[in-house]
Amino acid sequence: MMKRLFSNLLFKVFLAIVLGIVFGLYLPESVNRIFTTFNDFFGQFLNFAIPLIIMGLIMPAISDLGKSAGKLLLLTVAIAYGSTLFSGFSTYFAASSIFPQLLATHVNDLVQIGGSSPELKPYFSISIPPALDVMTSLFLAFIIGLGISYQEKSTLKLVVKDFQTIITQLIENVIVPLLPLFILGIFASMSFSGKVFSILSVFISIIGVIFALHILLLLIQFTIAAVITKKNPFKLLLTMTPAYFTALGTQSSAATIPVTLEQTLKNGVSERIAGFVIPLCATIHLSGSIMKITACAMALMILRGMPFDFTLFTGFIFMLGIAMVAAPGVPGGAIMAAVGILQSMLGFNEEMIGLMIALYIAMDSFGTACNVTGDGAIALVVDKITSASETRSPVSYSKE
Template identity: 50%
Template sequence: MDKTKKIGLIPKLIAAIILGILIGKFMPEVVVRVFVTFSSIFGNFLGFLIPLIILGFIVSGIADLGSNAGKLLGITAGIAYVSTLIAGLFAYIVGVNIFPSFIKATNMISDAVNPEEHLLKPFFTIEMDPIMTVMSALVFAFLLGLGIAAVKGDGLRKIAFEFQQIVDKTISNVIIPLLPIYILSIFANMTYAGEVGRIISVFWKVFLIVIAMHFLIILIQFSIAGAISKKNAFSMIKNQVPGYLTAIGTQSSAATIPVNLKCAENNGVSKEIREFVVPLCATIHLSGSTITLTSCAMAVMMLNSVSFTLPQMLGFVAMLGVTMVAAPGVPGGAVMAALGVLQTNLHFTEAQLALMIALYITQDSFGTACNISGDNAIAVIVDSIYNKKKKLSRS
């Protein structure tokens, strides 16, 4: 029993994908439709939760940042946001130039129809309309978060953080445990429709390209940090290895903070800066997650013959940088927080959202490792800026 509890989410998802493929290939239609019915109900529940997830993450995240308002916060948050934008733009450039070579040329048919037209329908559906639209939730979250940060009272602040805990528990105790069955159901349906082979043949290549981009962005981040601080970038990357490996094992930015603080110390970051920047960036800086989400989203759209533009993808990345605030504390939090943006900016369907969840979480540990590595590069940059200002003020 204890051993079962220790099985990680990634092995469960991999097993779910394999089982889903087997069920879709060898089981009769009625069995597949049972799973399709489950996925329909679960998908509607997930759609109902998306605005609540946005409110739970963003309101408390902005309120918490506002309580620590100051120049240091502004500098750190600004650098973290720019880093996220650069990571997303980098992923877009790589995706546009490389993905078509193995998606369009070998996997797309010029007169292809919408793959969802071949999917089985559920026996019945249960409608669960969201209490507000995604855009309304975003606007309300910004307004409430900034308002809580500005006023002195603690009433709304406590409500916001308690509501975040409710959302956390809903994701941890309901969504995550049922996610493997949901993914199994989606893959069973896609296999029955004859679509899964095409998808798998594409995404193992996407996965390898994403990992390569993670390594490249880490090199770029530490090269910039080295140029600003006059430190050796490769030495700092070597010092970051324990943090990177810990993140792969824990799949959590928050759980990696103690090790990451030690890495920052080894890179010569002052105590006051590393103890502020590293925990803060663990919740606001997700360059690795942005690369993964952007790349997977582009691949999903290419698979479905959906066109997209640079302004559209930049808007998607810009919103990701905000909506994922405070998401790393939750298992699969980054992709959960991104669901609303995928719906509004890129018009993803339920099946496409499910595919994004599966694709993201199966490599979440690598994205997390990239995130926390970038956190320490930012810590080096902020420390260098802070110490320069200190010297100027003394002189």
Template identity: 55%
Template sequence: MKKLGLLPRIAIAIVLGILIGFIAPQCLGELCATFNAIYGQFLGFMIPMIIIGFVVPAIGDIGARAGRLLVVTALLAYGFTVFAGLVSYTTGSIIFPGLIAGEAEVAVAESAGKLSPWFTVEMPPLMGVTTALVLSFLLGLGIAFSSGNALRKGMGEFRDIVSKTINTAILPLLPVYIFGIFLCMTVEGEVGMILKSFIKIIGIIFLLHVFVLVVQYCIAAPFARRNPFRMLYTMLPAYFTALGTQSSAATIPVTLRQSIRMGVREDVAGFVIPLCATIHLSGSTLKIVACALAIMIMHNQPHDLPLFIHFVMMLGITMVAAPGIPGGAIMASLGVLQSILGFDQEVIALMIALYIAMDSFGTACNVTGDGAIAAIVDRVS
């Protein structure tokens, strides 16, 4: 199992959870619920640590390279990311209710049918998500504009600790957590509705990725004075490489080469592409917003536009410099999913499973859009 990637392990966990859930005795369901409760507590404890550990060094590093190109690139990346999130919300709010119609009643099953853990271990986080974000900006900006290196080095080491915790504790146990969630949902009778709805929604998300990329290159085309579809065709090798690597960082060499072939000057591409690999997350934001909206519709929760504008704008910030691992963006976004949308541990586990199942498509959208940003920055500079 260790030789398999995270996505195959999660796929196996989902299938086994569903199959075993149909024949599982009550005690097995309660055992899984107990593990999920403890793991969920630990995950909640780690959320502020993830925010501080990755946002502080990212802001410190970006601020240290302050300049005109940085400001233009950061604004474009953030603007494209927010645009993708709002497109996802607008499309989903129109289409998803029709796809999920008649199934929401199943999602709000009576609490009497829920499995209860035998016990749990309370692990309250050291601070709230908003406090962690404010502290991250304060420390990050302080590092960026101070001459000392002690805090910069310390936060870099703290980032390594958080990353090591994710890689050695959170991700290895994640398939077990997902297995328990789907087993419990099967026992409680909810899994059929979840799968039926999301098979439809995944297709909508893929089409939205294509639409967002076309819009980005139509915006970039007047700056580059080129055909947008020819530009997009030139970037396809980066798209397909990202499908395989599931990592924006690992795709940087291909993205850089294709951007230069598209006509971007080499020095500009060499600055913009590596930077956008950490700050431009249109595809990831689009997926997270679509999945979150679908879950809220299923559970008859309010999902008005102001709420999602707040959510999308915070999402674009918290995912900056998400860890360079498959599913890193969803890990970095757990805080805003809890604090803004009010998701509980069970829903967050479902979000993680859905996101990682489509991780490669979001990454491909991210890196392909980097070429459009590079073309605009090249012209502006």
């Protein structure tokens, strides 16, 4: 169901962008203001829902991790989180070197347009203040999740699971179905103000850079795994390509687990390690997702002339790696979990959030494929470390 929902969403977002451009160019201002009014309300609702989404996704995820706590769990989580952080920071350095020059002409175009462009205003506005701010909800979710993980029997855990179900239903049945209309309103507004064609050309440039970076990341991940396991990195990566292409089609880390597991076993990982690491990493390893969000966030900040530095993005990347835990289980979960941090730490407004969502969905297949393929590299490393530290009977591994 989730796979079908998100696949349909990609088409709907594309259609929303096209219709938004057409409506903004050819429909009268009075009609376009209807979409702006909806966007204002939906933006308020999204701001209200984001802290709840963060708690609903993170609390049960952390409590479940603690359920089977042990050295293998800690090792896998540490390597997966380290891989996610490496992807985020390497993306920051690459993007900060490439994007300023690549996007320079677009910045000038948007500045010239912004000075005299007409703006659409909503017919009315409704304020929906959130019950908690983003950082409070993030730390509260972390504390409650850890507390539950140390309790064998907890009534609160059942409440948290029910809350997770409610939040998942909210995302699947309300937020995700309304996202195309929200994006339509964003592009109608940009088209009406004359910014849309500059933005679309930026989209193409950003997507091309991120695709190249995610291929490079996979090469680095499997080179490191190959050095540790003393195997051929290209053969290891080639073995994982069925999982990569399956993820391109399913757009789901969870749905690709059987293929990822099968190909990981073919790379010589023991059945015990592969059976533990692959399902776990499908939830916590988000190197492709953090790459997309970091690169897109920086690109939009450059276009808006917003200042940024390494210190700002350091905090953003660390918090993003935590906030996206368990997000792959929900359609659009990663970008939904990131919205609050984009607002609170980077100062993104409603229009920038809409562009982030559109960019993320457009590249979702590649990010998911990068995530699950990298899971195979992590399994190789965990298997090598555990086999070196444990006294056990020899296991048959393929040697290159």
